[in-house]
Amino acid sequence: MIGILGWISFIIFFLLFTFLGFYGAKWRRGDLSKLHEWALAGRRLGAFLAWFLIGADVYTAYTFVAVPSGMFASGALYFYAVPYVATTFMVAMITMPRLWQWSREKGYVTAADMVEDRFKSKLLAGLVAITGIVAELPYIALQIVGMQAVLGVMLLGITSNVKLVSDIALTVSFIILAAFTFTSGLRGATLGAVLKDILIFISVISLIIIIPLKFGGFSSAFTEAQSFTSALSAKHITWLSTGITYLKPLPALEAGYTTLWIGSTFALFLYPHSINGSLSASGKKQLAISDAFLPIYGIGLALLALLGLLAYSDKAAMSLLSKFPLSSMGIYSIPALAVSSLPDWFAGVVLLGIFVGGLVPAAIMAIAQANLLTRNIIKPFKPEIKPETETRISKWASVIFKFIALGFVFIVPATYAIQLQLLGGIIILQTLPPVFLGLVTNKLNKYALMAGLISGMASGIYLVEVANKFGPLSTSLYHLGGYLIWIGILALAINLAVAIIFSLPKIIKK
Amino acid sequence: MQENAKKEGVFYKIFATILLIIPWIAYLWITTYDKAQPTLFGITFFYWYQTAWLVISSILYAIAAYLIYRGEKQ
Numbered sequence: 001m002i003g004i005l006g007w008i009s010f011i012i013f014f015l016l017f018t019f020l021g022f023y024g025a026k027w028r029r030g031d032l033s034k035l036h037e038w039a040l041a042g043r044r045l046g047a048f049l050a051w052f053l054i055g056a057d058v059y060t061a062y063t064f065v066a067v068p069s070g071m072f073a074s075g076a077l078y079f080y081a082v083p084y085v086a087t088t089f090m091v092a093m094i095t096m097p098r099l100w101q102w103s104r105e106k107g108y109v110t111a112a113d114m115v116e117d118r119f120k121s122k123l124l125a126g127l128v129a130i131t132g133i134v135a136e137l138p139y140i141a142l143q144i145v146g147m148q149a150v151l152g153v154m155l156l157g158i159t160s161n162v163k164l165v166s167d168i169a170l171t172v173s174f175i176i177l178a179a180f181t182f183t184s185g186l187r188g189a190t191l192g193a194v195l196k197d198i199l200i201f202i203s204v205i206s207l208i209i210i211i212p213l214k215f216g217g218f219s220s221a222f223t224e225a226q227s228f229t230s231a232l233s234a235k236h237i238t239w240l241s242t243g244i245t246y247l248k249p250l251p252a253l254e255a256g257y258t259t260l261w262i263g264s265t266f267a268l269f270l271y272p273h274s275i276n277g278s279l280s281a282s283g284k285k286q287l288a289i290s291d292a293f294l295p296i297y298g299i300g301l302a303l304l305a306l307l308g309l310l311a312y313s314d315k316a317a318m319s320l321l322s323k324f325p326l327s328s329m330g331i332y333s334i335p336a337l338a339v340s341s342l343p344d345w346f347a348g349v350v351l352l353g354i355f356v357g358g359l360v361p362a363a364i365m366a367i368a369q370a371n372l373l374t375r376n377i378i379k380p381f382k383p384e385i386k387p388e389t390e391t392r393i394s395k396w397a398s399v400i401f402k403f404i405a406l407g408f409v410f411i412v413p414a415t416y417a418i419q420l421q422l423l424g425g426i427i428i429l430q431t432l433p434p435v436f437l438g439l440v441t442n443k444l445n446k447y448a449l450m451a452g453l454i455s456g457m458a459s460g461i462y463l464v465e466v467a468n469k470f471g472p473l474s475t476s477l478y479h480l481g482g483y484l485i486w487i488g489i490l491a492l493a494i495n496l497a498v499a500i501i502f503s504l505p506k507i508i509k510k
Numbered sequence: 511m512q513e514n515a516k517k518e519g520v521f522y523k524i525f526a527t528i529l530l531i532i533p534w535i536a537y538l539w540i541t542t543y544d545k546a547q548p549t550l551f552g553i554t555f556f557y558w559y560q561t562a563w564l565v566i567s568s569i570l571y572a573i574a575a576y577l578i579y580r581g582e583k584q
C-alpha cells in the first residue's frame with residue numbers, strides 16, 4: 001500500500017510536469033530556435049541526444065504494463081517483445097532514412113503524403129491515413145490502461161472496494177489524458193519531454209536493479225509461479241499456459257512466437273507517430289546511427305518483462321495483487337512491485353514515471369492522428385481551409401478519438417492489454433504494401449493496393465473475432481494447419497497477394 | 511580509380527546487408543534457444559540468450575550503419 005509520502009511525491013512531480021508542459025507551450029512562441037540549438041548542439045551530441053530521447057519513447061505502457069502483464073498471466077510467449085525490439089530498428093534503419101530524404105526533398109509530413117505522390121492517388125493516401133488513425137486507437141487505449149494501473153494501485157490504499165478503485169482510476173486517467181492533449185499538444189510536450197524521460201529512466205533503472213536484488217534472483221520466482229498455476233489448475237483455470245521458464249516446446253507455439261515478433265517488427269515503423277518521430281531527426285546518418293543503438297534499450301524491456309514473473313516471489317506484491325480479479329490482475333504487477341519494494345516517496349516518483357510513460361505517448365499518438373486527419377483527409381476536400389479552422393478541427397478531433405479509444409479499453413480484459421497493441425499492429429500492417437513497398441517501387445497498381453488494404457483489414461478483423469469466438473479479446477493467434485499464426489501476418493499475406501496479383505497487368509505491361 | 515571506389519562501395523553494401531541479417535537468423539532459429547539450460551543468475555537460457563542478442567544486434571547494426579553512411583555528413 002502506498003502511504004501519504006508516496007502520494008505527495010507523485011503529485012509534486014506531476015504538477016512540475018504539467019507546469020513545464022504549459023510553460024513550454026508559451027515559451028515556445030518566444031524562441032524555438034534555442035531549443036533546436038540545444039538539442040542538436042554539435043553532431044555527436046545530436047546523435048546521442050536523439051538516441052536518448054527516442055529511446056525513452058520505447059518505454060510506454062506497452063513496456064511497463066502490457067508486456068509484464070502478458071508474462072504474468074500467459075508466460076514466455078510474450079517475451080516475443082524482445083526479438084521484436086531487436087529487429088524493428090533494423091527495419092527502421094533501412095526504411096526511414098529514405099523516407100526522411102524524400103520528405104526533405106518533396107515536403108512530405110506523413111507517410112500518406114508519400115503514398116499520394118508515389119501512386120498519384122489521393123484516395124489511396126486517404127485510405128492509408130484512415131488506417132493509421134484507426135490503428136492508433138487501440139494503442140492509445142493501451143496507454144490509458146497503463147495509467148489506470150498506476151492510479152489503481154495508489155487508490156487501493158484509500159478504499160478497498162476494487163470495482164470503485166478501477167472505475168475511478170480509469171475515469172481520472174481519461175480526463176487527464178484528454179485535458180493534456182487538448183491544452184498543450186506536441187509543442188507543450190517538448191519541455192515536459194525531458195522531465196518525462198528522466199522520470200522514465202529513474203523508474204526503469206530502479207525497477208530492474210533494486211527489485212531483482214531484493215528478491216535474490218529468479219529461481220524462487222519460477223517455483224512460486226508454478227505453484228500459483230497449479231493452485232489455479234485445480235480450479236480448472238488455465239494460467240501461464242505458454243510456459244514459465246521457456247516457451248513450451250510445441251512447434252505450434254514456436255510458430256506463434258515467431259510470427260508475433262516478425263509482424264510487430266514490420267508494424268512499428270508504419271505507425272504514424274513513429275514516422276513523425278523519425279522525420280524530425282536532424283539527418284539521415286544520425287537517424288540510422290541512433291536506430292542502430294536502440295536495441296540496447298530493449299534490455300530494460302526484457303528485464304521489465306521478467307519482473308512480470310518475479311512478482312510471484314514477492315509476498316507483499318502478491319497480497320496486493322490478489323485483491324484484483326484475475327482478469328485485471330496482471331496490469332498491476334509492476335506498479336505493485338514498485339510499491340512493495342521501494343520507500344514510499346520514491347515509489348511515488350517511479351509510479352509517476354510509469355504514469356507519464358502512458359500519458360505522453362498517448363498524446364503523441366493523438367497528435368499524429370490529428371495530423372493525418374487535417375492533412376490527408378480534410379485538405380483534399382477543402383484545400384482552402386484556414387489554419388485556425390484546421391487547429392480547431394484537429395483539437396476537437398483528438399478529443400473524439402480519445403472517446404473512441406476509451407471504447408477499446410472495454411473490449412479487452414485488462415490482463416491481456418497487450419492485445420490492444422497487437423490489434424493496432426494487425427491494422428497498421430495493412431499499410432505495408434503502399435508505404436514500405438512504395439519506398440522501393442511504384443510499379444504497383446493503386447486500385448490493387450486499395451483492394452489489398454481493404455481485404456487485409458477485413459480478414460484481419462474477422463479472424464480476430466473468430467479466434468476469440470466473438471467475445472472479449474484475449475488472443476490474436478489463429479490455428480492454421482497445426483500451427484498458431486499471428487493474425488497480423490495472415491492478413492498481410494492476403495493483402496500482399498491481392499495487391500500483387502491485381503498489379504500484374506501493370507507490371508507486365510512495363 | 512573510380513571503378514575501384516564503386517566496387518568498394520558495392521562490397522561494403524553487401525557486407526552491411528549480411529550484418530543486418532545476422533540477428534534475424536539468430537532469432538528465427540528458435541529451436542536453438544527454446545530451452546531452460548544453461549541458466550545465468552537463475553534466469554533460464556530462453557530469456558538471457560535473447561536479451562544478450564540485443565547487445566550483439568546493436569553492435570552489428572552500428573557497424574552496418576557506419577559502412578553504409580561512410581563519408582556522408584548527414
